Amino acid sequence: MNQWNNFSKGFIKENPVFVLLLGMCPTLGVTSSAINGLGMGLATTFVLVMSNIVVSLVKNIIPDKVRIPSFIVIIASFVTVVQLVMQAYVPDLYKSLGLFIPLIVVNCIVLGRAEAFASKNNLFSSAIDGLGIGLGFSFALVLLGAIREFLGSGKLFNMTIYPENYVTLLFVLAPGAFIVLGYLIALINQIKKIRR
Amino acid sequence: MNYFIIIIGAILVNNIVLMQFLGICPFLGVSKRLSTAMGMAGAVAFVMVLATIVTYLIQKTILDAFGLGYLQTIAFILVIASLVQLVEIILKKVSPALYQALGIFLPLITTNCTILGVAILTIQKEFNLMEGVVFAISNAIGFGLALLIFAGIREHLELQNIPGGLKGTPIALITAGILAMAFMGFSGLV
Numbered sequence: 001m002n003q004w005n006n007f008s009k010g011f012i013k014e015n016p017v018f019v020l021l022l023g024m025c026p027t028l029g030v031t032s033s034a035i036n037g038l039g040m041g042l043a044t045t046f047v048l049v050m051s052n053i054v055v056s057l058v059k060n061i062i063p064d065k066v067r068i069p070s071f072i073v074i075i076a077s078f079v080t081v082v083q084l085v086m087q088a089y090v091p092d093l094y095k096s097l098g099l100f101i102p103l104i105v106v107n108c109i110v111l112g113r114a115e116a117f118a119s120k121n122n123l124f125s126s127a128i129d130g131l132g133i134g135l136g137f138s139f140a141l142v143l144l145g146a147i148r149e150f151l152g153s154g155k156l157f158n159m160t161i162y163p164e165n166y167v168t169l170l171f172v173l174a175p176g177a178f179i180v181l182g183y184l185i186a187l188i189n190q191i192k193k194i195r196r
Numbered sequence: 197m198n199y200f201i202i203i204i205g206a207i208l209v210n211n212i213v214l215m216q217f218l219g220i221c222p223f224l225g226v227s228k229r230l231s232t233a234m235g236m237a238g239a240v241a242f243v244m245v246l247a248t249i250v251t252y253l254i255q256k257t258i259l260d261a262f263g264l265g266y267l268q269t270i271a272f273i274l275v276i277a278s279l280v281q282l283v284e285i286i287l288k289k290v291s292p293a294l295y296q297a298l299g300i301f302l303p304l305i306t307t308n309c310t311i312l313g314v315a316i317l318t319i320q321k322e323f324n325l326m327e328g329v330v331f332a333i334s335n336a337i338g339f340g341l342a343l344l345i346f347a348g349i350r351e352h353l354e355l356q357n358i359p360g361g362l363k364g365t366p367i368a369l370i371t372a373g374i375l376a377m378a379f380m381g382f383s384g385l386v
Contacts, residue, residue, distance in 0.1 A: 018290065021224070021365060022221075023253065024217075024220035024221055024224065025217050025218055025219070025220045025221070025309050026217075027216040028220060028301065029216070029217035029218075049288070049296060053267040058335035069277055069278075071276070072273055072277060072306075073270065073274065076269050076270040076273050076274075077270060080266060080267070080269050080271055083269065084266060094364075094369065098219075099313055099316060099317065099320075102268070102269045102312070102316055103218075103309045103312060103313060105269055105273050105312065106306075106307045106308070106309045107200040107309075108221060108307055110305060118319045120379070124270075136312070160251065170377075173271065174214060174215050174217070174376045174380070175373040175374065175376040175380065176373070177373070178370065178372040178373030178376055179369070179370050179374075181369050182362075182366045182368075182369030182372075183366065183367075183370070184364045184372035185359035185365055185369065186362045186366035186367075187361070188337055189360075189361045189363075189364075195362065
């Protein structure tokens with residue numbers, strides 16, 4: 001497969017959030033602001049790329065029967081690395097993402113790519129695949145975070161856009177996450193239908 | 197009184213699905229029919245309580261005792277994965293009927309973030325073992341409650357005339373949003 005297609009499929013065609021509907025928990029949980037979305041997206045991207053690389057390196061050594069537990073251990077190790085690094089260098093972001101950092105382990109996207117792609121392809125395309133899907137995930141999180149932040153607190157990346165008196169607080173609270181994501185997916189479905 | 201606050205807090209105020217966004221995948225995935233939703237809720241409750249007890253004991257007796265706190269994520273996910281396997285094998289032998297009902301949901305539970313989430317939260321909130329068990333049971337009830345209400349609504353949604361682009365997941369998400377709004381009404385309770 002062409003490497004550019006391999007990289008770019010994660011943004012629109014196989015976007016993990018909008019099209020495949022994977023990794024919904026962090027998508028809804030951390031996107032109360034665009035910065036949080038970006039942090040979560042990049043942390044997941046790192047885990048995706050590294051676990052894809054390692055899985056594609058060891059794919060011939062691991063017996064088929066224990067492959068899923070082995071993948072989980074590989075993923076969990078990189079999640080621990082991310083956890084410790086974030087705790088040391090960006091403690092504020094770590095605190096606001098909270099529980100969702102250790103929960104990258106059970107993010108279906110990461111295990112899904114290890115199983116569906118990295119265990120069948122070579123190192124280079126696995127790394128590119130991880131990067132593409134990871135950035136596609138980050139893109140979705142930033143988009144959702146920016147919309148919620150804009151509507152819910154009148155800011156964008158922490159810069160005030162309009163005064164706080166006019167905000168609809170609902171959008172940074174729990175229900176807003178479900179509703180904004182619902183309408184975004186509806187919009188994407190509608191666009192796909194028109195283009196067909 | 198303390199237990200009462202944990203129970204009400206976990207079921208209604210900080211509902212694990214609608215307020216904390218854990219376990220969204222099964223929430224959207226198996227909520228199309230009431231009967232499958234019940235099976236899933238049962239399986240999650242079973243594994244969640246077991247996993248919380250086992251991970252709590254491992255944290256206190258091994259990780260804390262030897263200063264291995266940084267291995268928490270790896271240790272917990274391995275314990276949960278093997279626990280799910282074990283439960284599956286035991287259920288198959290001991291109670292084939294229960295296995296029939298819960299069987300297909302068990303493999304899915306390993307990657308259900310509610311289990312790992314509740315195990316980590318129990319440690320983070322510094323509960324003792326008894327409080328941890330109560331916390332796990334309440335979260336399991338909260339998960340079941342949200343799932344069953346949502347499945348009931350979705351069965352009705354099937355019969356409605358929904359505009360093209362909103363069909364399927366989008367309308368489900370928006371419905372969940374309105375349900376979350378209803379649960380926000382409980383926020384002053386504790």
